[in-house]
Amino acid sequence: MSQHSGKLISIEGGEGAGKTTVFNAIRQFLSDAGLTVIGTREPGGTEVGERIRQVLLSPDHRIVPEAELLLMFASRAQLVRELIRPALAEGHYVLTDRFTDASFAYQGGGRGLPLAQIEALERDFVGIRPDLTLLLDLGVEQGMARAHARGQALDRIEQERTDFFQRVRDTYRQRAGQEPERIVIIDASQPQDDVVRQVLAALGRWMAA
Template sequence: MTGLFVTFEGVDGVGKTTQAALLEQWLRDAGREVVRTREPGGTEVGERIRDIVLHHRGHVDPRAEALLYAADRAHHIATVVQPALERGGVVIQDRYLDSSVAYQGAGRVLDADDVRRLSLWATEGLLPDVTVLLDLDEADARRRLDADDKPFDRLEAEKADFHARVRAAFLRLAEAEPERFLVVDAAQPVEWIAELVRVRVTERLA
């Protein structure tokens, strides 16, 4: 059995949680071990970091924010993701290092290469086998978030130009690594998207 690392990326509101849940169920029905997790979070340490980076009411310096995400990622990969992959499991993860490059690099206007190098060092170079980028115009994504009627976290509450930079950064990342990324129009029907994801995952499992 070969382990597989699948991540879901995109601006907030594109449907990552929905698609991750559908993929998880499909794989479990096929008899695969699945570990579904998220960043920040996924461990007790990670949940504490998540509370700081997403819900802290005061200012967090952008470099400190990037370091906190990297700290969460290092612990998460070492204690959750890598052991699951070594067992032959499929890890389905909501966000990974591409989010740091997009949000802290482009969104916070830090050096994207520095942010990526930091994450690669933290994870000993681990990259996903498949990264599903659910792409949606940031204004449409914001309307979805508004419809949920939930309080925004620190990143969701950022202005439109922040989210436009983040979306553009995700698309540049996908263009640079087409063999890893599957870019999907998140405005399409949920089941249509899920089928595209299943096809790509099946190809990589084979």
């Protein structure tokens, strides 16, 4: 994976984990520290990526797992070339709602696609990993209850079965165990304010290291 002068921070987690609240808190924290922060999301983050996002998440589309994986990486490749690499080269902080760990969890763990395929796509078309990943971890049933409580229509992936999301969670936790220096597990079952405090404490420790 290539070197750069800026820092890439990703937020990961299952449905209902509270990523949006944490994203906003981190962005404010880094801005208050005098850093330039570029915020983005996956899939999406560019004009091309947002169009791919519409295809990927629309409940009207039936997408086979292999096509889902390739569409995710098409959006990611566009995001890396168009936004992330230039921002990192300028020394900025990039904060993203999901990155390649999500493909390992959702298309690898959830869909059952070979992890070696995902690793090859990551190597050939992404070439970078986050400097820090904050994994918002909570039980599947609690997460889905939160997602339903939002009162919004569920997208194509949110409509998956409980066993799918359990595999996603298990894969996330497995990756955190394999890369504890990069991936910090945050107990997202707590009240929102407590989750934010835990996240910012972890972020502060990482920045001070």
